[in-house]
Amino acid sequence: MPPIPGSGLAKGLAVTLRTMTRKTVTAQYPDVQPELPPRTRGVIGLFEENCTVCMLCARECPDWCIYIDSHKETVPPAAPGGRERSRNVLDRFAIDFSLCMYCGICIEVCPFDALFWSPEFEYAETDIHELTHERDKLREWMWTVPEPPALDPHAEEPKEIAAARKAVEKAAAQAAAEAQAAAQAQAQGEAQEDQQ
Numbered sequence: 373m374p375p376i377p378g379s380g381l382a383k384g385l386a387v388t389l390r391t392m393t394r395k396t397v398t399a400q401y402p403d404v405q406p407e408l409p410p411r412t413r414g415v416i417g418l419f420e421e422n423c424t425v426c427m428l429c430a431r432e433c434p435d436w437c438i439y440i441d442s443h444k445e446t447v448p449p450a451a452p453g454g455r456e457r458s459r460n461v462l463d464r465f466a467i468d469f470s471l472c473m474y475c476g477i478c479i480e481v482c483p484f485d486a487l488f489w490s491p492e493f494e495y496a497e498t499d500i501h502e503l504t505h506e507r508d509k510l511r512e513w514m515w516t517v518p519e520p521p522a523l524d525p526h527a528e529e530p531k532e533i534a535a536a537r538k539a540v541e542k543a544a545a546q547a548a549a550e551a552q553a554a555a556q557a558q559a560q561g562e563a564q565e566d567q568q
């Protein structure tokens with residue numbers, strides 16, 4: 373049977389009308405920034421202070437795209453008679469994001485919490501060499517790492533926070549004791565002056 377004249381147009385208009393009433397799913401990027409989930413794998417940030425140059429991340433990276441250079445430094449003994457220690461000092465830490473496949477293995481294996489995912493993704497370059505991010509740039513990404521989710525109300529306090537809290541309490545107690553001792557010494561001095 374030949375098609376009714378105008379039926380195609382009617383079908384097209386029906387589709388247009390139907391989709392007009394539906395919620396749009398098109399992202400208007402870059403005018404509107406996307407709302408990304410907190411665990412988005414955008415770029416990797418380096419918290420250099422935590423890195424002990426153990427090389428585990430570079431060894432486990434399937435793409436061999438983490439470049440680390442370091443040298444050893446001798447640290448004098450903490451107390452007289454103690455032994456000198458040697459420690460690794462980081463000279464270079466770079467990730468080549470043109471090779472990285474965003475598997476997250478480096479972040480998983482780092483035993484010292486020095487690597488973190490950031491949801492930032494706007495770092496496309498016209499020169500592929502620019503996709504090798506050196507330590508300064510990797511550090512800058514740390515500012516874009518989202519806060520970790522809150523702990524469960526009855527969860528055990530993390531060791532680092534417990535240690536920091538105890539250190540603050542100890543310093544506060546020491547400062548209070550010193551202030552009290554100074555006040556007592558001042559009061560004694562004034563008493564002696566009055567007796568004279």
Ligand code: SF4
Pocket residue numbers: 432433434435436437438467471472473474475476477478479
């Ligand atoms: S995310 Fe995977 S590929 Fe990328 S640097 Fe880390 S281990 Fe290598």
Ligand code: SF4
Pocket residue numbers: 422423424425426427428429430440481482483484485486487
């Ligand atoms: S695994 Fe962690 S601590 Fe070890 S070199 Fe890599 S970033 Fe540094």
